[in-house]
Amino acid sequence: DVVMTQTPPSLSVAIGQSVSISCKSSQSLVYSDGKTYLHWLLQSPGQSPKLLIYQVSNLGSGVPDRFSGTGSQKDFTLKISRVEAEDLGVYYCVQATHFPFTFGSGTKLEIK
């Protein structure tokens, strides 16, 4: 299975700060069609996961542009600019290139 390593496991940031979360995969996530199926999700407290970013860098529907994703092959980053209170929760990366699809262990974002 593809192992997704997320760091850091937790973050505590003040409102207005910027943060980055790293996700590294044990194999390249480039599929045979040339696309990279690496997505980012946010699970707010008591909620289901919500899609933030799909295919590395594309914003999900209704997601503010404070969120951005970059990366390629095996190394990916989610950046949140100007953190807001509503951004707290657990962030997951997930790869949907190789079976079985696998998730990172999550990064818990807390607001100072």
Next chain:
Amino acid sequence: EVQLVESGGSLVQPGGSLKLSCVASGFTFSNYWMDWVRQTPGKSLEWIGEINTDGSKTNYAPSIKDRFTISRDNAKSTLYLQMSNVKSDDTAIYYCTRGFDYWGQGVMVTVSS
């Protein structure tokens, strides 16, 4: 508005069976691959499997293969997860998701004697 509503979660004994349902609305269900994902208490997410648009093809995680079966009824816009020979490790919240872009609210399955 896209909605996915799971049902069928309950307490089940080890070795028992359970069938979860997920009713979809707000989009053309028959046009989308669908997935099941679970989340064990306090832990990360685990992909269970997926089914193609007409139900003719499925892919499963090795951890549940041969015990769980995913199916769908496009006429009813409903996705199913048939769980059999369940184990205590199957205790989790089960989510249906449309390719990770929309998720249901989840349903709790507890395996215990």
